[in-house]
Amino acid sequence: MQSVVVTNLWKKFGKTPAVKGISFAAERGEILGLLGPNGAGKTTTIHMLLGLTSHDEGSISILGLDMPKNRYEVLQRVNFASAYVSLPGNLTIDESLYVYAKLYNVENPKHRAREVLAELEVDLPGRSLIGTLSAGQKTRLNICKALLNRPEVLFLDEPTASLDPDIAMKVREILKKLRKNYGTTIIYTSHYMQEVEELCDRAIFLARGSIVATGTPTEIRERSKLKSLDEVFVTIARDGELRDSNDKEER
């Protein structure tokens, strides 16, 4: 069953195309990496999937519902976290998670907040002001927020960008557990290719708004005949495309 279906999605900012007719789908319980260099269009794509930015052409279906037509029904069942977005710095951890649990109409919000804090091993006092936390702690807390409503689809924009390797590993374990236990679909952007290889069932590489490679991380690497996914990333960042091995041999 497909949780996310994107068909011929276009977005222009002024005359500049940011996303150029991309199509892809994510199965239930799949972890899909949306990868590419800065400006490739991956964050814009996630923002369109979340209804933050409207698309010019094409269609988005999430959990069988059209986005943005069914914006609020969809948003109730999905969630989002990013290393670049924080919870209100002038609230405490307890207050903030309580507010978001209420926003998502979560039953027993205080209990659920404690559950997600324990899951992510956030052992800070609930009275701590979010503004006083380190970047890594804020990121982890943001992931806690994203888990409050047990989302069926989870959108993560570079969620481990500011985490130390130990915590980043824990976050990856939690994401794997989410997928295994609840069948959560995860759409994920990251610049850490090792993480992508470890975590993602499938990856989509974007460059200049178009899909330039898709498949499992191993398939993409093997097709390109490059040594690592890092090299694939660098090649795409520099050339804006990825020629497959057959093309290379012909040349």
Place this chain on the structure above:
Amino acid sequence: MISRVVAMVLRYMFIYKRSTIRIAELIFFPLMDLLVWGFVTLYLQQVTQSNAVLFMLGGIVLWDIFFRAQQAVGMSVLQEMWVGNTLNLFVSPIRPRELILSTAIVGFIRATITATGLGICAYVLYAFNMMDLGIALVPLFGLLLFFGWAVGLFTSALILRYGEAAESLAWIVPFLIQPFVAVFYPVSALPPALQAFAQIFPCTHIFEGMRSVLHSGGVPWREMGISFLLTLVWLCFTGTFFARTLTYVRSKGYLTTASRG
């Protein structure tokens, strides 16, 4: 719906729990206004033997009701931008109307606190009793709240569109209309062209109504009715403006560029 509205009311009220500066702000600036203008008018009263002090103090207290209501709605989006929370908020299932309703409730709480504080100070310092307005206080307070929310919606839309660059607008929009809406002097004090212009604002009729109550004691229901109808028109206009701005902002991707913390 109720859960989400309660969540957002709590979100704004939690801030007051530990911020004495924010609590003081609810009273401090209005009190300073009251002190300065109260003493000025007391002095003028001694010199001219007029009852201008009543109108002036009434104007100050009622203006602050409008201002607090406008600020609560108008500053909410800006507050989220300051703390980098806009994106989290707009990917949550809260509807714009629920967000607006929650800020309106916060505006009501803020306006009530300020009006009560100022009312007490005006009574203690100048023997001006707000309760002299009698039953008229209810429609005066209510209409000012609604018009404050309408102007707040307009301000919020500008902030959504222009981001933090429009911060000063949140503060100055109410003062752009203040000279024309008969807060401290009657409409008849304005030049004829401005008198006509003043009629389009609901609060002109509210402040004229207040003067009428303080002067003659009777409730000017006609002024209140006009003010009510104008408030409805303003709410429709600014509500539509807000909704269209949100659609425009989504199409341009401004919501996301203004949101990163």
